Amino acid sequence: xxxxxxxxxxxxxxxxxxxxxxxxxxxxxxxxxxxxxxxxxxxxxxxxxxxxxxxxxxxxxxxxxxxxxxxxxxxxxxxx
Numbered sequence: 001x002x003x004x005x006x007x008x009x010x011x012x013x014x015x016x017x018x019x020x021x022x023x024x025x026x027x028x029x030x031x032x033x034x035x036x037x038x039x040x041x042x043x044x045x046x047x048x049x050x051x052x053x054x055x056x057x058x059x060x061x062x063x064x065x066x067x068x069x070x071x072x073x074x075x076x077x078x079x080x
Contacts, residue, residue, distance in 0.1 A: 003059050004070040012069035034065035 013027075016034075020027040042053060042062065056063050056071045063071070 004057050004067050008070040008073070009064075009066045012066035012073070015069055016065060031065045034068065038063060038065070038068060 016030050017027050020030045023030070039062070041049065044050075053063075056067065058064070058067045
């Protein structure tokens, strides 16, 4: 599947930085927490959940936090 645009990934990285600053933690901590949530969600066997992950553009087998944020932002802007 195609990768997200570098512009969208940079925007997602800035969002992570903002969340970290608001929460008083490092951006790495926020990324780690998102990564844990991604791994938990990927193990869900619901067909709709699996279809969501399959639609997501990602460079590897597991999306990065930035790829997840960029994809979700696109989905929201499309009204999905």
